[in-house]
Amino acid sequence: MTDTTETTGTGTTGRTWRERQAEDLMASYAPALRLLVKGEGCWVEDDEGTRYLDFLGGIAVNSLGHAHPALVAAAGRQAALLVHVSNYFATPSQLELAERLKRITGAGAEGRVYFANSGAEANEAAFKLARRNGDSRRNRILALRNAFHGRTMGALALTGKPALQAPFEPMVPGVEHLEPTVAALEQAMRDDVAALIVEPIQGETGVVPLPDGYLTEARRLTEEHGALLIVDEIQTGIGRTGRWFDHQREGIVPDAVSIAKGIAGGVPLGALVTFGRASRLLQRGDHGSTFGGNPFATTIANAVLDEIERADLLSNAARRGEQIRDVVLGMRSDLVTEVRGRGLLIGVGTTADAAPAIGAAALEHGLIVNAINPTSIRLAPPLIVGDAEIDAFRERFAAALAAA
Incomplete structure (x- = not known):
């Protein structure tokens, strides 16, 4: 891949995009893999015209893929009306989205919604909710080892x-971090616990689901001891695993759910939805966000959720996820040890240290996947993925395995 010289933009003449990134952006990310300039559906294109099949979806964000007509139309309409007005005022799209989230989470009439701009912000609100459920005697918050809840200071404290x-x-x-077992939770849970926060699937650990029945026991134990059960559905929610939210698989009712990533198809938006008594914990002035729930982001979120329902993309996620698993296992590669996850959040376990080589080879063969650690490849394609894209994935992932 040859760097192209950037000749547009004030002060950038003569520098390649890689030089611009190195010289202008904070060094908190690894060097970018490619310079992407446009996308359509499950495909993106770089500055040299090379097309890539996007099986990462912006890390489980691009629910409808790229440049989906429903999202594009909603963005254009709302940008011509209102983009931002602050939370001194309500807007129709904000109220509509709050009602919709209460419906799809099952929070019901007592449910309440707080809007933020990201998953980390949603979990910051969840942290404050947990503290509001506590006092000097109820002051412990439980989380799980290897969990990821964000990088802001409160969310980082929750991150195991x-x-x-x-x-x-x-x-x-x-905050205390436990092994993700029922036995560890039973040992740690006492009346001094304010909250337990868990991900149904630990995405940043390599797409590792909680043990079957864990959430059911977590709900029983938290209710017994007066603690909140907060479910982080930032990566697993909005249809990603074949249901609106993955915790619904076990039929439990949590006290709060944090949401972000796929909710607005790529436009920054996060939310914390509370249930029952938890909805009365945060009081006026306890938390806030200048941009949270702005009319532009909430209009697009409503359009994205409309399309997910209209096109029955929950069923598509469940069905296509099984297809992709079968494709990977059918390759019978010595580099693949297992396939984990649910729906379109898939972890491909690999032999020791093979994942980075597979990820790099995939990119060279026009496929975007994520080597999330030395032994795991993460797949999170858009919920619209179909037969044609899965056929292309089969060809390109097989080539990557062969090259690696």
Whole structure:
């Protein structure tokens, strides 16, 4: 891949895009893999005209793929009306989306919605909710080892990855991390616990589901001890696993659900939905966001959720996920050890240290996947993925495995 010289934009003449990234952007990310300039459906294109099959979907964000007509139309209409007005005012799209989220989460009449701009912000609100359920005697918050809840300071304290926390210690106090087993939870749960926060599938760990029945036992134990059960559905929600939210698979009713990623198809938006008594915990002035729930983002979210329902993309996610699993396992590669996850959130387990080579080879063969750690490839294609895209994936992933 040859860098092209950028000749547009003030002060950038003569620098390649790679030089511009290195010289102008914070070094908190690895160097970008490609310079992407446009997309359509499940495909994106770089600055040299090379097309890639996008089986990462912006890390489970692009629910409708790229440049979907429903999203594009909604963005154009709303941009011509209102983009932002602050939360001193309500807007029709904000109220509509709050009602919709209460419906699809099952929060019901007592449910309430707080709008933010990202998953980390939604979990910051969840952290405050947990603290509001506590006092000097109920002051412990439980989370799981290897969990990922975000990189802001509160969300980072919830994140069970010491390597991410170490440079920024001391952490916000009061959080304990447990092994993701019912036995560990039973041992830790007492009346001094304010909340337990869990992901149904630990996406950033390599797409690792909780043990079957864990959420059912978590709900029983938290109710018994007066603690909140907060389910982080930022990566698993909005149809990603074949249901609106993955915790619905076990039929439980949590106290709160944090949502982001796929909710607005790529436009920044997050939310915390509360249930029952948890809806009365946060009071006026306890939390806020200048941009949260703005009319532009909420209009697009309504359009995205409309399309997911209209096109029955929940069923598509469940069905296509099984197809993709069968495709991967059918390759019978010595590099593949297992396939994990549900719906269109899939983790391909690999032999030791093989994942980075597979990910790099996939990109060279026109396929975007994510080597999330040395032994895991993450797949999260758009919910609109169909037979043609799966056929293209089969060809390109097989080539990547062969090359690796």
